[in-house]
Amino acid sequence: MKVFSFVLVFLITVVLGYVVSIPMGPAPPVAPLLDPNHGFWQNMYSEDQLAEETIQLEGLSAPVKVAYDENLIPHIFAQNEEDLYRVQGYVTAQHRLWQMEFQTMAAAGRISEIVGPVALELDRMTRRKGLAYGAELGYEFVKENHPEMLVLLEAYADGVNQYIASLDDARLPVEYKILNYHPENWSSYKSLLLLKYMSDMLVGDRDLQYSNLRKILGEEKLDLLFPEFPEENDPVIEAERVWDFEPIQVNSPEEGTYPDDKLVIDPLPQPEEGVGSNNWAVAGSKTKNGNPILANDPHLSLNLPSLWYSMQLSTPEHRVKGATLPGALGVISGFNENIAWGVTNATKDARDWYKITFQDDSRKTYRYGNEWREASHRIEEIKVKGQEPYYDTVVYTHYGPVVYDRTFGSERQDMNFALKWTAHMGSNEQLTFIKMNKAKNHDDYNDALNHFTAPAQNFVFASVSGDIAMRIQGKFPVKWDKQGKFFMDGADPQMEWQAFIPNEHNPSTLNPERGFVSSANQHPVDPSYPYYVFDNSYEHYRNRRLNNRLREMNSITVDQMKELQFDDYYLHAAEALPVMLELLGNETGGDEKAEKYLSELKSWDFYADPNQKGPTLFYTWWNKTYNQIWNDWMEWDEPVVYPNNYETVRLLKNNPSSEFFDHVNTELKETASNHVRKGFAEMVESMKEWEQEEGDYTWANYKRTSIQHLVPQFRPFSVENVYTGGGRGILNATSERHGASWRMVVELGTPIKAFGIYPGGQSGNPGSKFYSNFISKWANGDYLNFDLRSEDQEEDLLFQTTFTN
Template identity: 70%
Template sequence: MKYFSFLLVLGVTIALAVLVSIPIGQIPPIAPLLDPNHGFWQNSISEDELAAEELTLENLTAPVEVVYDQNLIPHIFAESEADLYRAQGYVTAQHRLWQMEFQTMAAAGRVSEIVGPIALDLDRMTRRKGLAFGAELGMKFLQENDPETLALVEAYADGVNQYIAQLSDARLPVEYKILNYRPEPWSAFKSLLLLKYMSDMLVGDRDLEFTNLRKILGEAKLDRLYPEFPSENDPVIEAAHVWDFEPLPVLKPDSMAYPDEELLISPLSQPEEGTGSNNWAVAGKKTKNGNPILANDPHLSLNLPSLWYAMQLSTPSNTVKGATLPGALGVISGFNQDIAWGVTNATRDTRDWYKITFQDESRKAYQYGTTWKPAERRIEEIKIKGQEAFIDTVIYTHYGPIVYDRSFRAERQDINFALKWTVHMGSNEQKTFLLMNKAKNHNDYNRALDHYTAPAQNFVFACKSGDIAMRIQGKFPLKWPGQGKFLMDGADPKMEWQGYIPNEQNASTLNPERGFVSSANQHPTDSTYPYYVFDNSYEHYRNRRLNRKLGEMEQITVEDMMGLQFDDYNLQAAEALPILIRLLGTYKADSPEAEKYLQELKSWDFFADPNQKGQTLYSIWSSETFESIWRELLESKAAVVRPSSYQTVELMAKSEQDSIFEVKSVDGVEAADYHVRLGFDSMLVVMEKWEAEQGDYSWANYKKTTIQHLVPTFKSFSVVNVYTGGGSGILNATGSRHGASWRMVVELGSQVQAFGVYPGGQSGNPGSKFYENFIPVWANGGYLDFGFRMKGDVDNVLFKTTLK
C-alpha cells in the first residue's frame, strides 16, 4: 500500500511539474512566472535599486553620461549625434521596451502572435490599411534620399538591441512573462512604423458615412445638417489673415457619379471622441516679463505605460528637453536653448476611398478610364499564437490597398474599395523632429516642417527673439469642393487628386497682431483660404474658450498658462443648458429628486470641477437629448454619423419646430421640446439607478477617469477613479479614458523656464515606484520643473550611469 501511495504522489508531482512548465493555451507556464529569482517578483524592484555606475555600450565614439533626476528623468550627455541617439535607444529600452515592441507589433498587424486568435480581425484590418507597407516605403525613401537620417535611426536601433542582448530573465518586463514571449530585435523599420501608427491613431475619414447620408437625406438636407463652416467659426489661423500667394488651380469635373446605394459595411475605427489637443503661444507684448510663452497639451488615450517618456538630450552644440515617443528619435514636443514647439492634431482628410471595378473574378486587372490596369497582390501571413498562421491576400491598386472586399467586412455586398492615404507615399517625419530639436529660429522651424507628411499637425512655435508662429503641416491633396467627402469611382481618372498644396501655401501665421497663436482641433481657416478643407469632427468649444481667454489676458505669466491648461469651464453647457431649461418649459417635477436636480442645474456655474454635480446632470441630460433627436437617423442599417453637438444645439435654439425633430414612430407633431423632456426623463432613470448603486454623483465620481494599461485585461496595472475634473469640449479635456497626455509650459527668456507633467511615470514596470508617481501631480493641475540640467549639476540626482 505504501508503494501505491508513493507512486500516486510521485505521479501527481510529475503532472504538476509538467503543467507548470508548459503553457496551456494562452495561460503562461506558472513555474517561471513564480520563480523568485527570475519571475514577476523581480519586477517589484525599482530602477534606483538596480542602478549601475558604468555600463558597456559598443560602437560609441566616446563615453556617454546619463544623469537621472529624482523622477527618473534621464539627461543624456554625448559627444556626437550618433552616440546621443544610440544612447537614447538604449536608455529608452531600459524603461519602456515592452511598450515599444507592443505598439509596433500592433502597427504591423502582429498582435495575434502575442494573444492568439482574438486579435485576428484587428491584425487583418491593420495589414489591409497598409501601415507596414507605408513604413516600407518610408525605409526606401530614407535609403534613397537621406542616408544620414537613416544612420541615426539605425544607431538608435543598435542601442535598443544592445539592451535586449544584455537582458536577463530576471529583468525581463513583466508583460513578457505573463504573455509568455520574449522581445525580438529592434530595427530602423520599427521606428518608422511607430510614426505610421500615430497617423492611424489620429487620422479619420467619414467618406462611407457621408455617402450613406447623401442617399438617406438628400444633398440639400445633408448640407444643412453638416455645414462646411459653423455659424461662429474661430479658426486656427486668425480670421483676419491675408493669404499672400497665388493658389494652384483645381478643376472640378463637369459630372460625377457617386454610389447610389446604402453601403452595409462597417467603417474603419475613427479617432475616439476626446482625442484632440491644445497648443498656443503668446507674444512678449502680452506677458508680464516680456518673453514669449508657449503651451501644449495633447489629448490622447490615458494609458500605462504612458505614451510619452521625458528626456533631456545634449551634445556640445545643442540641448533639447521634453516629451519623446518611445521608439522614435529625439523630442516630439519640447524646447531647446532658443525655441519651443508643440503639436495638436490638425484633423485633415488625407485619405480617400475609391470603388474598384475588376475585369473579372481573378482581380488581376481593374478598370481605369478606357483601359485595364494591372493589380498587385501582397500576401500577408498572420501568425497566431497556438494556431496555424492565417494567410490573407490583399490586392493593391495604384490608389492603394483594397481594404474592403467580399472576404472582409463586405457584409453580403460584392464590393471592392481601395484606400488612398498619404501614409503610403514615402516620407521622412523623423527628420522633422531631428531638425526641430536643433532649430534656432523661425526659418529653421519652417525647414524642419518641410519634411513632414503625416499625420497632419498644427505646429506651434516660439523663440527667444520674440517670434511666435503656427503652421498647419502635412501633405495635403489638391481637392475641388466636396472631393473626398464621398466614396469615389476609381474607374474615372477625373476622381484623382490633382497634386498637393505646396508647403509654403499650407495655412500658417507669424506674429499676428492679436499677440497670440492657438489651436484646439478646430477649423484650420475661415472660408477665405483658397483650398478646400472639410471635416465633420472639428472642435467648436475649446477653441472659442481658449481664444476668448487669450484675447482678454494681459501681463500673462507661466502660472496663468498652467491655469488655462487646467481650465474646467464648459462652454457647451453655458450655451446649451439655458436652451434645455427653456425648452423643458413648464415641466412638472413629480418627485423631490427631479426638483433637486433641476435646481442644481439652474444654480451650476458651468465649471466641470471634480466636486460639481451640475456637470454630471448636464452630461447625462444633454447626451440623452441628443441621442433622442438623432436616434432614427442612427438606427439606419447603413453606417452614418450624426451632426455635431454644436449644430444640434444651434438647431434647438433657432429652429425648434424644424422637421428634423419629428419622430416617425410617434403620433402628432414633435418639436425640440419633445426630445428635451424625453432626455430629462431618461436622466431621472439614470440618476435613480446611480444613486441607488453608487450614491455620490459628483463629476469625478461619475466619470471615473481611468488610466488603463495597454492590455486592458491587466486591470491591476491600471489606475482607476482618478479624482480630477474636465471633460470633452473643455480645455482640461479629461474624460473617463482620454485627456491631457502631456502638459508643457515654456517661457523663453534669457534663462528658459519650463514645466511639464504627464499622467503616468517614467518606468514601464508596474512594480516600480516610478510607474505612476506623476498621476497625483497631473490630476491636481500640478507640474514638474523641467528646466535644463547642466553637465556636472549635483542637485536632485537620483543616480548617474556612464555608458562606455
Template identity: 40%
Template sequence: MQVAKASISGIILLTLIFALNTKFGAVPPLGKFFDPDAGFWANAETSTPESQELNIPGLQDEVRVYFDERNVPHIYAENEHDLFMAQGYIVARDRLFQMEMQTYDAAGRLAEVVGPALINRDLNTRRLGMVYGAEKAFEEIRKDPEMLAAVQAYADGVNAWIDQLSPAEYPLEYKVLNFTPEKWHAAKTAYLLKNMTRMLAGRHNDVRTSNTIQYFGEDFVEKYFTQKPELNDPIIPPSREWDFEANVPEKPDSLFVPSVSKVIDPFPHQEGIGSNNWVVSGDKTASGYPILANDPHLGLTLPSIWYEMQLSAPGYNSYGVTLQGSPAIIIGFNEQTAWGTTNVGSDVMDWYEIQFRDETKQQYWHDGQWKPTTSRIEEVKVRGGETVLDTVIYTHHGPVFEVDPAVGEGEPVYHALKWIAHEPSNDLRTFYQFNKMANYEDYEEAVSHYTAPAQNFVFADTAGDIGLWVSGKLPRKWEFQGRTVSDGTDPRYDWQGWIPSEQNPHIKNPERGFVSSANQESAAPDYPYYLDDDFAPYERGRRINDLLTEMEDITPQDMQRMQMDNFAYNASTIIPEMIAWTNSDELSDKEMEVLDMMRDWDFMMEAELIQPTVYLTWRNRFYRAVFDDEYNATDASLRYPSRDIFVEVIKEDPEMTFMDDINTPEIESVEDIVTRTFKEVVTSLVDYYGEDLENWKWGYDIDNDLNHIANIPGFGAQNLFSSGAAEAVNAVRGTHGPSWRMVVELGPEVKGWGVYPGGQSGNPGSPNYDDMVEDWRTGELFGLNFLREEPEEYEYILKLSGSEG
C-alpha cells in the same frame, strides 16, 4: 502496490512540471512566473539604483547619463551617434515592452505574441496597408544618411540593452505573456511613426456622408456639414491674407453616387477629444518673452505614450518628451526655441468604389481602360495556431476592401483606400531639426519636410518670434472632394498632387499677440484650398482664444491654470435653452430639485459637481432622441451632425422636422422631447447611483481610467476622480485626455514645466511607474530640470563606454 503508487506520483509530478511551464490562454506558465529568482518577484524595485559604469559595444566615446529625482535621464554625449545610441539604450531600459508592443501592433503582429484573439486586428492592420506604408517610409529614411544613422544608432542602443538581459531581468509583461524580446531593427521606427498616422489620420466619413446624402438629401448635408456655426473660430484667423495664386483642381459637373454600403471602420475614433497648443507673444507676458503651452490629448495608458528626457551633445541640447522607438525629442524645447503640436484632422483618407473586370480582380477600370492590379500576400503568424495568409489586392489608389451592402443582398461592393500613410515619408527629419533649431527660419525649414499625420506646429523663440504652421502633405483637391465615396474609374477623383508646403495655412507674429489651435478648422473660408469638412467642434479653440484675448501680463502659472480650464462651451450654449423648454409641471419633486441645480450651474465640469453628470447624460439623450428614430430606420451607416452645429440649428428652429418621433402617432414638440429625456435622465441616474445626489458627482461619472498598454489587469490606474470634459480645454474623458502638459517660458534662460499621467518606468514594480498620476490629475506641473551643463548633483549616474576598462 508500491510500484503503482510510484507510477501515479511520477505521472502527477510530470503533469505538474508540464503545467507550471506551459501557458494556458492568458495565464503565464506559473512555475516561471512565480520563480523567486526569475519570476515576477525579480522585477520589484525597492531602492534608488546605484551609479554604474557599463560597457556598451558600439559607442565611440564615453556617455554620461544623469538621473534626477524623478528618474528623468539627462544624456551627455560627445557626438550624435552616441547620443542616439544611448537614447535607445535608456528608453529600452525603462520601456522595452511598450516599444515592442507598439511596433507589433503597427506591423500587424499582435496575434504572434498574444494568440488568436487578435487575428482580426492584425488582418485589419495589414489590409489598411500599414506594413506597406512603413516599408515605403523606411525606404525614404534610407535616402537620408543623417536620419538613417540616427535610427540605426538608436536601434543599436536598444539591442545593447536587450543583449545584456537575462530571462530573470525581462520586463514583467514578458513573463505574464511568456515571450522574449526580439532584436530591434531600425525599420521599427518607421512602424512607430506610421502607427501615429493611423491614430491621428485614420478616420473618415466618406461612406456615412454618401449614405446620408442619399437618405436625407443634399440640403441636409449643406445645413449640418457644410455650414459652420457662427461661433466657429479657425486656427488661422480671418485677418490673414493669402498672397499666392492657388491651383485648385476642376470639379466634376456632377457628384458620383456610390452604392449604399456599410462603413469600413476597424479602428473607430472617439469624437471631440483632441489637443491644445498656444503661444503668447512677449507683448502679452509679464516677462516680455513668449510663453508656449501644449497638451496633446491621446489615449491615456500606463505606461504613458511619452517618455521624458534631455539630450545633449555638441550643437544639440533639447528637453521634452519622446516616443518610445524614435530618436530625438518630439515635443519640447532647447536653449533658444520651443515647439508643440496638435492634430490637424485634414481629409487624407479617401475611399474609391472600384469596378473589377471579373471575379479574379486582376484588372480594374480607370481612365477609360482596364489596368492591372497588384497583390501582397500578408502572413499573420498566430501563437498557438496556424499562420493565416491573406491576399490584399492593390489598385493605384491603394488596398481594396470588400464592403457589405447596407441594404438587401446586392452584388459585392469594392472600395480602394487612398491614404496618406501609404506615402513615402521622412517625418523624423522635422523633429530632428526642431531639436537643433535656433530661430523662425530654422522652424520654417524644418516643417517643410513633414508628411503625416498633419500637425499644427506652434513655435516660439528667445528673439520674440511666435508662429504656427499647419504642416504635412495635404492633397490638392476640388471643394469637398473625398468627403463622399469617390468614383474609382474617373481620374478627376484622384488626388491631384499636393498643396505646396509654403501655401499651407500658417501665420507669424499676428497682431492679436498669440497663436493657438485645438483641432478646429484650419483657416477661414477665404483660404483657397479644401482641407476637410469635419474638424473638431469650435468649443476648445473658441474658449482658448476668448481667454487669451482678455489676458495681459501673462505668467507661466496663468498658462498652467488655463490648461486645467473646465468650462463647457457647448453646455453654456444649450443648457439654458433646454431648461427653458422643460415643462416643470410634469416634474416630480426630485426632478425639480435637479432642474433647479442646473439653473445655478456655472458650466464648469468640476469633479465635485453633479451638474456635469446631468448635463452630458441629458444632452446626449436629447440629441439621440431627435435623430435616432430616423437614423435607425435603415441599416445604412449615416453621418450624425456634430454637437456644435446641432445646437445652433436647434436654437434657430426648435420645431425642426427631426423633432417629431416617426415611431409614434403624435407630433412631438421640442418641449415634449426635452421634458421626457430629462425625466429619463433623473430616473437612470437614481437607478445607477441612488437617491443621494452626492453619488452623482462628475468625478465618479467621468470614468477616467489609465489602462495598462496591454490591458493586463492590475497594472493600470482606474476611476480617477477627475475634472474636465471633451469640450473643455482640460479635455479629459474616459481613457482619453492630456497625455503631456507642458509650459515653456522663453527668455535668456528658457524654463519649462510639465507632467504626464504615469511615471518614467514601465515596470509595475517600480516606484516610478505611476508616481506622477496624482500630480497630473490635479493639474500640478513639475519644474523641468533643463541643464545647460553637466550637473554636480544628481540621484545616480550611468557612465557608458564602448570599450572595456
C-alpha cells in the same frame, strides 16, 4: 508591504488575463513565473535600486554620461549625434521595451502572435490599412533621400538591441513573463512604423457615412445639418490673415461620380469625438515678463505605460528636453536653448476611398478610364499563437490597398473599396524632429516642417528672439469642392488627386497682430483660404474658450498658462443648458428628485470641477436628449454620421419646430421640446438609479477617469477612479479614458523656464515606484520643473551612469 502588494497585483492580473477576461492564448507555465530568481519577483525593484555606474556599449566614439533626476528623467550628454541616439535607444529600452515592441507589433498587425486568435480580425484590419506598407515605403524613401538619417536610426536600433542582448530572464519586463514570449530585435523600420501607428491613431474619415447620408437626405438637407464652416468659426489661423499667393488650380468634374449603393459595412475606427489637443503661444507684448510663453497639451488615450517618455538630449551643439515617443528618435514636443514647439492634431481629411471595379474574380486587373490596369497581390502571413498562421490576400491598386472586399467587411462580390492615404507615400517625419530639436529660429522651424507628411499637425512655435508662429503641416492634396467627402468611383480618372498644396501654401502665421497663436483641433482657416478644406471632426468649443481667454488676458504669467491648460469651463453646457431649460419649462411632474436635480442645474456655474454635481446632470441630460433627437438615424441599417453637438444646439435654439425633430414612425409630431422633456425624464430615472447603487454623483465620481494598462485585461496594472475634472469639449479635456497625455508650459526668457507633467511615470515596470508617480500631480493640475540640466549639475540627482565603448 510593497512585496505583498506587488505579488497580489501580479496574481490578480494573471487570473484576470487568463480566466476571467478575454482569452489571450495559452497560459504561461506557472513554475517560471514563480521562480524567485527569474520570475515576477524580480520585477518588484525600482530603477534606482538597479542602477549601474558604468555600462559598456559597443559603437560609441566617446563616453556618454546619463544623469537621472529625482523623477527618473534621464539627461543624456554625448559628444555627437550618433552616440546620442545610440544611448537614447538603450536608455528608452531599459524603461519602456515592452511598450515599444507592443505598439509596433500592433502597428504591423501582429498582436495575434502574442495573444492568439482573439486579435486576428484586428490584425487583418491593420494589415489591410497598409501601415506596414507605408513604413516600408518610408524606409526606402529615407534610404534613398536621407542616408545620413538612416545612420542615426540604425544607431538608435543598435542601442535598443544591445539592451535586449543584455537581458536575462530575471530582468525581462513582467508583461513578457505573463504573456509568455520574448522580445525580438529592433530595427530602423520599426521606428518609422511607430510614426505610422501615430498617424493611424490621429486620422479619421467619414466618407462611408457621408455617402449614405447623401443618398438618404439629399444634398440640401445634408448641407443644412453639416455646414462646411460653423456660424461661429474661430479658426487656427486668424481670420484676418491675407493669403498672398496664387493657388494651384485643378480640374473639377462637371458632375461627381459616386457609387450608387447604400453601403452597409463597418467603418474604420475613428478618433473619439470631443477630445483632441491644445497648443498656443503668446507674444511678449502680452506677458508680464515680456517673454513669449508657449503651451502644449496633446489629448490622447490615457494609458500605462504612458505614451510619452521624458528626456533631455545633449551634445556640445544643442540641448533639447521634452516628451519623446518610446521607439522614435529625438524629442517630439519640447524646447531647446533657442525655441519651443508643440503639436496638435490638424484633423484634416487625408484619407479618401475609391470603389474598384475588377475585370473578373481573379482581381488581377481593374478598370481605370478606358483601360484595365494591373493590380498587385500582397500575401499577409498572420502568425497566431497556438494555431496555424492565417493568410490574407490584400489587393493593391495605384490608389492604395483594397481594405473592404468580399473576404473582409462585405459579402458582396462588387464591394471593393481602396484606401488612398498620405501615410502610404514615402516620407521622413523622423527628420522633422531631428531638425526641430536643433532649430534656432523661425527659418529652421520651417525647414524642419518641410519634411513632415502625416499625420497632419498644427505646429506651434516660439523663440527667445520674440517670434511666435503656427503652421498647419502635412501633405495635402489639392481638391475640388467636396472631393473626398464621399466615396468615389475609382474607374473615373476625374476622381484622382491631381496635385498637392505646396508647403509654402499651407496655412501659417507669424507674429499676428492679436499677440497670440493657438489651435484646439478647430477649422484651420476661414472661407477666404483658397483651397478646399474639410474634416468631420472639427472642434467647436475648446477653441472658442481658449481664444476668448487669450484675447482677454494681458500681463500673462506662466502660472496663468498652467491654469488655462487646466481650465474646466464647460462652454457646451453654458450654451446648451439655458436653451434646454427654456424648452423644458416646469415639466418636472412634482417629482422631488427631479426638482432637486433641476435646482442644482440652475445654480451651476458651468465649471466641470471634480466636486460639482452640475456637470453630471447636464452630461446625462444632454446625452439622453441627443439620443432622442437622432434616434431614427441610429436605427438605420446603414452607418451614418450624426450631427455634432454644436449644430444640434443651434437647431434646438433657432428652429425648435424643425422637421428633423419629428420622428417618422410615431403619430405625434415631435418638436425640440418633446425630446428635451423626454431626455430630462430619462435623466431623472438614470440619476435615481445611480444614487441608489453608487450614491455620490459628483463629477469625478461619475466620470471615473481611468488610466489603463495597454493590455486592458491587466486591470491591476491600471489606475482607476482618478479624482479630476474636465471632459469632452473642455480645455481640460479629461474624459473617462482620454485627456492631456502631456502638459508643457515654456517661457522663452533668459534663462528659459519650463514645466511639464504627464499621467503616469517614467518606468514601464508596474513594480517600480516610478510607474505611476506623476498621476496625482497631473490630476491636480501640478507640474514638474522641467528646466534644462547642465552636465555638472548635482542637485536633485537620483543616480548617474556612464556609457563607454
